[in-house]
Amino acid sequence: MKNNREIGTEYEIIAADFLEKSGYKILEQNYRNKMGEIDLIAMDEKDLVFIEVKYRKSLSKGDPAEAVNYKKQIRIRNAARGYLYFSHLGEETSCRFDVVAILGQEIRLIRDAF
Numbered sequence: 001m002k003n004n005r006e007i008g009t010e011y012e013i014i015a016a017d018f019l020e021k022s023g024y025k026i027l028e029q030n031y032r033n034k035m036g037e038i039d040l041i042a043m044d045e046k047d048l049v050f051i052e053v054k055y056r057k058s059l060s061k062g063d064p065a066e067a068v069n070y071k072k073q074i075r076i077r078n079a080a081r082g083y084l085y086f087s088h089l090g091e092e093t094s095c096r097f098d099v100v101a102i103l104g105q106e107i108r109l110i111r112d113a114f
Contacts, residue, residue, distance in 0.1 A: 011102050026042045049096055
């Protein structure tokens with residue numbers, strides 16, 4: 001039986017494939033710094049995109065996108081600040097935060113989610 005980390009990694013790969021087919025260029029997967037973790041970092045045209053992937057097999061625990069609550073958003077933003085700093089990217093870099101919500105076999109992209 002797979003643990004939650006293995007399941008998460010599996011669905012991050014599925015999300016990355018989905019995003020690449022949608023025109024994104026994946027730069028990082030499971031990026032970590034001392035400020036937090038980001039599931040996927042990609043370029044979408046001129047935007048640097050920080051992406052949170054959430055999977056639920058059913059709605060019994062709620063919609064996967066609902067799991068990206070305010071506290072989670074702050075951790076992702078802090079990790080993104082760290083990425084920009086450590087990558088020497090300035091304030092002129094156009095950034096956004098997307099969520100890929102996977103419910104069963106359905107994949108939903110929420111652009112500019114927060």
